[in-house]
Amino acid sequence: MKNINKWIALMLFSIVCLMACEKMETYNEPASTDMTKPAVVSNVKVQNYNGGANITYSLPNSQNILYVLAQYKINGVTTRETKSSYYSDTITVEGFAKKQEYDVTLYTVSRANVKSDPLVVKVSPDTPPYLLVKPTINAQADFGGIKITGTNPGKANLGVILLGFEGNVSDVIDQNFSKLATIDYSVRGYQPVEKRIGYYVIDNYGNISDTTYKTITPLFESILDRNKFTSYRLPSDGVIAYGWDLPYLWDGRTDGSSNGWHTAPGGAMPAIATFGLGVSAKLSRFILWERPDGGDKFAYGHGNPKVFSLWGSNATAPRDASLPMSAPEGTVIGDWTNLGNYNYPPPPSGATPVAHTTADNDFVKAGVSFNVPLVSPKVRYVRLSVSTTWSSGTFAHAMEMAFYGDAR
The missing domain is CATH 2.60.120.260 (Galactose-binding domain-like)
Known part of the structure; x- marks a missing residue:
């Protein structure tokens, strides 16, 4: 009886191993063998907002669609891609550097990773958050340093970059990233002597505002x-x-x-x-x-x-x-x-x-x-x-x- 039980256990173990091997062998197989090129999306509509746009559409009548792909350039150089699954009718494109018209190329992608023909959509995002926030930023003398204030009503994730100068050479002396609606903080550790500074705003996509330069004398502390x-x-x-x-x-x-x-x-x-x-x-x-x-x-x-x-x-x-x-x-x-x-x-x-x-x-x-x-x-x-x-x-x-x- 003991030998029979061992034999049964061995058989069960072998079956489990075979099932596991079969799973591993088929894990990387394509989700579909249908290599038919999918049709493009239709009924496209664009809703623009600050720095981006939401694009809605109707999917082709096919169960072979996996996702919709958007390709676009945000600043004339950097190319971004975003995807939206088969279960959604909207794709978001964002990170644009300016308020202007941009081309967004849409593809439907099948489960066999076959792309449709390209469909170019025009979007016209409003002024991006980093450009809206930059004019509100102010630097002033504070005790032992520099006080930075500003407003970010959209609560975008933005950074204020502070530069210090030694002669004509500048260096980043502080970086402050925040999603807060109110920007209010101090950079300390400076003597009450004149200091030339610069500051600009940067976003998550590498877009950078212009730089404002000032000479500030920190207050004694x-x-x-x-x-x-x-x-x-x-x-x-x-x-x-x-x-x-x-x-x-x-x-x-x-x-x-x-x-x-x-x-x-x-x-x-x-x-x-x-x-x-x-x-x-x-x-x-x-x-x-x-x-x-x-x-x-x-x-x-x-x-x-x-x-x-x-x-x-x-x-x-x-x-x-x-x-x-x-x-x-x-x-x-x-x-x-x-x-x-x-x-x-x-x-x-x-x-x-x-x-x-x-x-x-x-x-x-x-x-x-x-x-x-x-x-x-x-x-x-x-x-x-x-x-x-x-x-x-x-x-x-x-x-x-x-x-x-x-x-x-």
Whole structure:
């Protein structure tokens, strides 16, 4: 009986092997042996948009069609191809460099990879996004660097390329790609001396706008001395809990192995921390270190700020004020001015906050920089006002804060 079972097992194994071999041998065979040339598409219509067009059509009455192929040049040199399956009646062509008429050649392709005769279709895309965005881009002096602003209402994936010059030789000093509707960022690390720059916009297809040249003198910036910071508790501040008192917020320790600032659960929101900078300074930016993972997963959770504001006052002894959950930038309440409203960025990995990765935690440990608007006034005192935490709880905490600006 044992030998019979072995023989049956061997036979079954052989059959499986033969079936597998047969599959492998036929894997690369043509999908069809019908070498008939397919007919072209008909009833073609074009819908143009910025930088591209949607072409609709009717397929030939044949079950042998696999897809429709479009071939076209986007800038007179680069040839692109796009395909649309048998189950669709539309093909998209995009990446055109200008607002003008272009030829698009359509083919139907059979399952035996036989192409139809060519059918040339005229498309007239509107002005491509990179040319629409370029006139809105502006570069201006910022603290320690250059501030780039602009608008991208179509949310196209575009890059702003910044050039720096040494004599007559230029070099790329920054590249910023984004799909955001508002372009607003700073390139820092420069002394307050004249610097010649250039900038242009590029898209995913290699199309490049013209270049604008400027001479800019970055504003002076330095990090404020945290040894001068002082607690300035006000009645509406959050109640301190677990020994995580305010001075830990500027003790230089950011890795989560020590205390930070922590308010008591069950407190009123926003949770507020008020302290003095020791100088009157025009702030340029600040870095916030949230609580990273430790014994528990604190990053993107617990009492870490998700939505928060920064308020400031230049009074020598500013009075308490009840801060709202939110207020427009520049709002003045008593002695306090809203210096900015902020959202802590989500996990860079794209994971949900509760499932953040080790790399996401490293991002938290490195600290996140937030800009203070150039129009903001000088301040001596600041208030960190946390309206929403990642756990939507009734307490807040943070490890460290550092401030940059001009205290001269």
